[in-house]
Amino acid sequence: xxxxxxxxxxxxxxxxxxxxxxxxxxxxxxxxxxxxxxxxxxxxxxxxxxxxxxxxxxxxxxxxxxxxxxxxxxxxxxxxxxxxxxxxxxxxxxxxxxxxxxxxxxxxxxxxxxxxxxxxxxxxxxxxxxxxxxxxxxxxxxxxxxxxxxxxxxxxxxxxxxxxxxxxxxxxxxxxxxxxxxxxxxxxxxxxxxxxxxxxxxxxxxxxxxxxxxxxxxxxxxxxxxxxxxxxxxxxxxxxxxxxxxxxxxxxxxxxxxxxxxxxxxxxxxxxxxxxxxxxxxxxxxxxxxxxxxxxxx
Numbered sequence: 001x002x003x004x005x006x007x008x009x010x011x012x013x014x015x016x017x018x019x020x021x022x023x024x025x026x027x028x029x030x031x032x033x034x035x036x037x038x039x040x041x042x043x044x045x046x047x048x049x050x051x052x053x054x055x056x057x058x059x060x061x062x063x064x065x066x067x068x069x070x071x072x073x074x075x076x077x078x079x080x081x082x083x084x085x086x087x088x089x090x091x092x093x094x095x096x097x098x099x100x101x102x103x104x105x106x107x108x109x110x111x112x113x114x115x116x117x118x119x120x121x122x123x124x125x126x127x128x129x130x131x132x133x134x135x136x137x138x139x140x141x142x143x144x145x146x147x148x149x150x151x152x153x154x155x156x157x158x159x160x161x162x163x164x165x166x167x168x169x170x171x172x173x174x175x176x177x178x179x180x181x182x183x184x185x186x187x188x189x190x191x192x193x194x195x196x197x198x199x200x201x202x203x204x205x206x207x208x209x210x211x212x213x214x215x216x217x218x219x220x221x222x223x224x225x226x227x228x229x230x231x232x233x234x235x236x237x238x239x240x241x242x243x244x245x246x247x248x249x250x251x252x253x254x255x256x257x258x259x260x261x262x263x264x265x266x267x268x269x270x271x272x273x274x275x276x277x278x279x280x281x282x283x284x285x286x287x288x289x290x291x292x293x294x295x296x297x298x
Contacts, residue, residue, distance in 0.1 A: 008031065010243075011035045011101070011138075013038075015038055016051055018050075022236045024036045027068065028066075032098075034063075036056055038074070052073065084141065090145070097152065098146075102139065102154070105131040106126045108120070108126065112167065117169040131178070139181075139196070152189075155242070158198040178198060179287060
């Protein structure tokens with residue numbers, strides 16, 4: 001992949017590890033300066049490896065040839081004041097923001113445990129706090145930068161849980177809300193040349209996914225475990241292609257299966273494999289781009 005995002009400024013939330021880290025690495029490799037956020041500052045703070053500083057360092061290495069790099073910011077996206085300070089810093093240091101990837105999502109510890117929603121604690125609503133509300137807050141700040149500059153891309157990382165029962169009530173409702181939010185934001189951002197869309201991930205082989213599959217794969221539905229998992233960088237390649245696409249506004253407001261967009265853009269995974277769409281077994285997106293269907297009503 002040749003560098004295509006030189007001079008662009010990006011923010012990827014929840015990038016200490018996993019999908020967020022993979023996206024950040026690819027954007028940096030393509031020439032973008034990437035602000036990476038997360039709560040893990042020191043190895044050992046979380047049971048899985050990865051820190052925001054580690055992601056920054058890897059972004060610097062990956063972006064060396066293209067002029068890209070990373071800037072780590074320790075940030076809890078459930079803390080509005082911290083998020084406000086983050087965007088103030090981006091504005092002060094760069095004066096612009098071209099890409100926001102809303103990836104941060106708090107997963108409850110009992111996500112894969114059996115039991116109805118009424119048998120699990122109300123504290124699991126933290127998935128709405130960092131996963132839904134946090135998306136809105138970050139997009140609110142981003143739009144205040146992007147709308148005046150008349151350009152930008154806001155990507156919500158979502159999944160098939162928006163239409164197919166996955167992990168429980170709160171998880172599925174969260175993903176449904178994220179998608180609807182991206183669609184409605186697209187309507188209001190369109191006059192300003194800013195695109196908003198949702199990407200549906202299939203099985204992504206993050207550190208957490210590998211750990212869950214090893215420990216609790218028998219509790220996961222076969223429609224998930226039977227999927228060929230992608231690397232964490234695969235969605236990053238798709239986000240980079242979207243950000244470099246001069247016609248990206250034609251996709252604004254839509255939900256897209258990441259694997260399908262990858263095939264449209266001619267993107268393979270890091271090992272050269274083509275990731276198959278899980279549409280047939282997991283469900284189909286609801287929202288089409290707003291330029292294809294007018295959802296505003298009469």
